[in-house]
Amino acid sequence: xxxxxxxIQHEKLSFFTPAGEVRALNDVTIRMKxxxxxxxxxxxGSGKSVTAYSIMGLTAENGKLMGGTVEFNGHRIDQMSExxxxxxxxxxxxxxxxxxxxxxxxxxxxxxxxxEVLKLHTGKRGAEAHARAVELLRLVGINEPEKRVKQYPHExxxxxxxxxxxxxxxxxxxxLLIADEPTTALDVTIQAQILELMQELxxxxxxxxxxxxxxxxxxxxxxxxxxxxxxxEIVEYGETDDIFYxxxxxxxxxxxxxxxxxxxxxxxxxxxxxxxxxxxxxxxVGCAFAPxxxxxxxxxxxxxxxxxxxxxxxxxxxxxxxxxxxxxxxGAESGK
Amino acid sequence: MAKYIVKRIxxxxxxxxxVATLTFFIMNLVPGGPFLxxxxxxxxxxxxxxxxxxxxxxxFQQYLTYMGDLVHGNLGMSIKKRGRTVNQxxxxxxxxxxxxxxxxxxFALGVGVxxxxxxxxxxxxxxxxxxxxxxxxGIAIPSFxxxxxxxxxxxxxxxxxxxxxxKTAASYIMxxxxxxxxxxxxxxxxxxxxxxxxxxQDYMRTAKAKGVSTFxxxxxxxxxxxxxxxxxxxxPLVAYLMTGSFIIEKIFTIPGLGHEFVGxxxxxxxxxxxxxxxxxxxxVIIMNVIVDIVYAFIDPRIKLK
Numbered sequence: 001x002x003x004x005x006x007x008i009q010h011e012k013l014s015f016f017t018p019a020g021e022v023r024a025l026n027d028v029t030i031r032m033k034x035x036x037x038x039x040x041x042x043x044x045g046s047g048k049s050v051t052a053y054s055i056m057g058l059t060a061e062n063g064k065l066m067g068g069t070v071e072f073n074g075h076r077i078d079q080m081s082e083x084x085x086x087x088x089x090x091x092x093x094x095x096x097x098x099x100x101x102x103x104x105x106x107x108x109x110x111x112x113x114x115x116e117v118l119k120l121h122t123g124k125r126g127a128e129a130h131a132r133a134v135e136l137l138r139l140v141g142i143n144e145p146e147k148r149v150k151q152y153p154h155e156x157x158x159x160x161x162x163x164x165x166x167x168x169x170x171x172x173x174x175x176l177l178i179a180d181e182p183t184t185a186l187d188v189t190i191q192a193q194i195l196e197l198m199q200e201l202x203x204x205x206x207x208x209x210x211x212x213x214x215x216x217x218x219x220x221x222x223x224x225x226x227x228x229x230x231x232x233e234i235v236e237y238g239e240t241d242d243i244f245y246x247x248x249x250x251x252x253x254x255x256x257x258x259x260x261x262x263x264x265x266x267x268x269x270x271x272x273x274x275x276x277x278x279x280x281x282x283x284x285v286g287c288a289f290a291p292x293x294x295x296x297x298x299x300x301x302x303x304x305x306x307x308x309x310x311x312x313x314x315x316x317x318x319x320x321x322x323x324x325x326x327x328x329x330x331g332a333e334s335g336k
Numbered sequence: 337m338a339k340y341i342v343k344r345i346x347x348x349x350x351x352x353x354x355v356a357t358l359t360f361f362i363m364n365l366v367p368g369g370p371f372l373x374x375x376x377x378x379x380x381x382x383x384x385x386x387x388x389x390x391x392x393x394x395x396f397q398q399y400l401t402y403m404g405d406l407v408h409g410n411l412g413m414s415i416k417k418r419g420r421t422v423n424q425x426x427x428x429x430x431x432x433x434x435x436x437x438x439x440x441x442x443f444a445l446g447v448g449v450x451x452x453x454x455x456x457x458x459x460x461x462x463x464x465x466x467x468x469x470x471x472x473x474g475i476a477i478p479s480f481x482x483x484x485x486x487x488x489x490x491x492x493x494x495x496x497x498x499x500x501x502x503k504t505a506a507s508y509i510m511x512x513x514x515x516x517x518x519x520x521x522x523x524x525x526x527x528x529x530x531x532x533x534x535x536x537q538d539y540m541r542t543a544k545a546k547g548v549s550t551f552x553x554x555x556x557x558x559x560x561x562x563x564x565x566x567x568x569x570x571x572p573l574v575a576y577l578m579t580g581s582f583i584i585e586k587i588f589t590i591p592g593l594g595h596e597f598v599g600x601x602x603x604x605x606x607x608x609x610x611x612x613x614x615x616x617x618x619x620v621i622i623m624n625v626i627v628d629i630v631y632a633f634i635d636p637r638i639k640l641k
Contacts, residue, residue: 056545058541058544058545083549086547086548086549087547088547089544089545089546089547090545090546090547091547094545094546095545097538097541097542099538102537102538102539103538103539103541103542104539104542105539105542105543105557105561106539106561106635106636106637107560107561107634107635107636108556108557116546116548116556117546117547120546120547120548121547152636152637154636154637165542168542168546
């Protein structure tokens with residue numbers, strides 16, 4: 001048993017599709033303490049959702065763990081049966097999805113859908129469950145909860161539905177909340193409200209949060225740590241300040257260059273990251289980012305870089321830093 | 337909702353009126369008549385018969401008389417079954433067909449819905465393939481073939497089931513099965529495709545993430561969303577099956593209403609043709625209204641206006 005709430009060690013996970021094996025996760029290691037907020041950033045297909053889903057055993061049927069361990073709250077998820085994991089889902093770890101418009105069942109009332117999870121995990125029934133549902137709706141900032149609880153999803157707006165999803169997720173006061181791009185499908189003002197709500201609830205309930213997003217702006221204000229993922233690997237990991245003020249990996253730098261900055265006077269053009277995302281069916285032999293990297297060296301194309309550690313928890317996987325660290329070490333040696 | 341139902345019923349009356357009118361004139365447009373096939377009928381006798389049934393009058397006047405009777409629920413006298421009204425014949429034959437058809441509907445739903453759901457949840461696996469093969473065969477095999485085969489195997493060879501009539505409970509087995517084969521297969525396929533659609537929906541993932549078991553997520557979350565196409569299909573089907581199938585009733589020698597439908601046409605029994613057609617039309621209209629109401633109960637997004 002580890003001291004961490006989430007302890008993923010060297011996780012390798014593949015999807016077997018008719019076209020071949022897709023190595024969605026390639027040696028992913030994540031540790032997270034209770035009450036921490038971890039941001040996982042990366043583009044589509046980088047493995048950020050799969051990493052989080054594997055904590056709930058929610059990777060689709062054709063996803064197979066090929067190596068490594070996944071531990072959550074003292075449970076070895078990778079060794080548990082579906083029935084055992086089911087008891088944890090919605091209770092100790094829960095999730096809110098990207099699209100609140102389709103994530104609620106259209107034929108049941110909001111109340112029914114909140115009460116369902118209460119009945120499953122807390123033994124609350126009838127009036128008690130109903131009262132808790134109303135309380136939860138009030139907690140997530142829905143006005144007239146007594147009325148809303150009897151309404152159907154189609155009678156609520158997108159922002160409200162996402163609040164309902166949050167209410168369902170927090171119904172059993174989980175230790176970990178996974179938020180899978182919770183604001184992507186919402187418009188900007190609602191995005192801010194939902195993030196604010198999550199922060200407020202984190203303060204009240206103290207659960208850990210994994211925030212999955214491709215929007216660095218979203219993670220900046222909320223996260224303690226950030227993992228930048230690319231092609232199924234964590235290419236850079238560190239505290240939020242490390243990532244924003246001292247980015248090391250070329251991909252992280254590229255991501256930061258592509259955020260609009262309002263502080264700058266001379267409105268410089270945004271710099272996109274050139275090229276195409278990796279074809280996960282035929283990943284490159286060396287560093288996965290090499291084909292798109294401006295500072296690509298020979299070795300990048302043939303060998304995968306391993307970790308270069310910086311101060312604290314900050315590390316990256318890039319030959320440039322590897323080289324720099326090597327040169328610094330040699331310099332120190334010769335200086336002796 | 338009440339307003340909607342009243343509106344639909346009024347619309348239903350209009351539809352029934354149109355069906356009656358069209359049937360009446362088209363039926364009379366076809367050359368020949370009820371008395372032509374009978375041998376050695378003298379012109380005097382024919383004229384007397386026509387006068388008795390009011391067929392000596394101009395067509396439009398006949399139509400008005402018929403519609404006048406229809407409004408009072410009177411479907412007229414049968415020409416071929418002397419001395420009996422169409423109402424009596426329908427009242428006598430309908431329960432037999434309705435019992436048979438009703439059982440067939442229950443059987444088709446009871447088999448089709450679970451099989452279709454299983455096929456969807458086991459997509460691409462052995463169970464799915466077996467179900468699909470049987471469902472396709474069930475749709476492709478005509479009922480006269482399946483009933484003859486059934487009769488040959490279970491009555492002639494194995495001597496397990498009676499081959500005609502509806503005297504015992506066992507005698508229902510073969511006709512009900514033969515009648516239900518097509519709808520059961522069709523419902524399986526319908527259920528499979530709509531279930532596949534529902535399984536891919538985000539709310540199914542939400543249910544799983546809540547810790548709901550697969551079994552419960554099928555029954556609570558998937559079924560209610562996936563059943564709508566089946567309801568649409570089954571509504572009018574209830575009317576068709578309960579008014580009897582000519583082929584099944586003929587093969588298993590069952591005195592049902594299906595027989596009367598076809599019999600009335602071949603013998604040019606005008607009031608009987610009108611009566612059975614209007615009866616079926618009204619039945620279908622009622623079933624469609626019921627389908628709409630059931631829809632609104634299943635899916636709250638559907639508002640009846």
